[in-house]
Amino acid sequence: MPISLRTRIKFCGMTRPQDVDAAVAAGADALGFVLWSGSKRAIDEQRLAELSARVPAFVTRVGLFVDPSASLVARCAPHLDLLQFHGDETPEACEAAGRPWIKALRMREGLDLHGAAETYRGARALLLDAYRPGVPGGTGETFDWSRIPASLAKPVILAGGLTPDNVDAAIAAVGPFAVDVSGGIETAPGVKDATRMAAFLSAVRRADEWRSR
């Protein structure tokens, strides 16, 4: 995959209208909505419809699922541009809704990323996140970025414990297609902070400038 010199930015775990507006105003490329009821950042379908309606064209609305029922995905899909699967979904299950999708992979010991890229060949990208047993995502923890191969058959979305203070080092180390952040731009789970969102964006743009030199 060619390295993009403009790292795309996804802000995840949006629950409040004012945060959606602030994220769009700051310049986020994508916004994530957690549709798994076990999360502190979970929203229901009605909230998804309300928040999604605020998002203008060219900002991608991403729905996060953990081993969802087909009916949940079908009900949410009209409000989404992209599906993000965080559980043990098979490639067939990810394809079933007939919508563009990405697969989140938690970087547990021994994970074969090349093999996963082949298995999930229908994915638009692989989102690489920290592994904590029993927690499907949003851990706020980083992992060893050097485990990511320089060349993978799918675009990499780097996630896990990113903040305005470490995202520049992450971009320098990995050169991902996109970065994904949730806890690093919050004051509490699901409560985003406009200042931290802006700081994160600025840090990514500074890192991109360094990369293009």
Ligand SMILES: O=C(O)c1ccccc1NCC(=O)[C@H](O)[C@H](O)COP(=O)(O)O
């Ligand atoms: O945020 C959650 O609670 C969550 C629950 C279940 C699946 C995924 C979840 N979040 C995913 C994300 O927010 C991001 O993809 C990623 O994990 C980044 O989170 P963070 O480490 O907090 O930046």
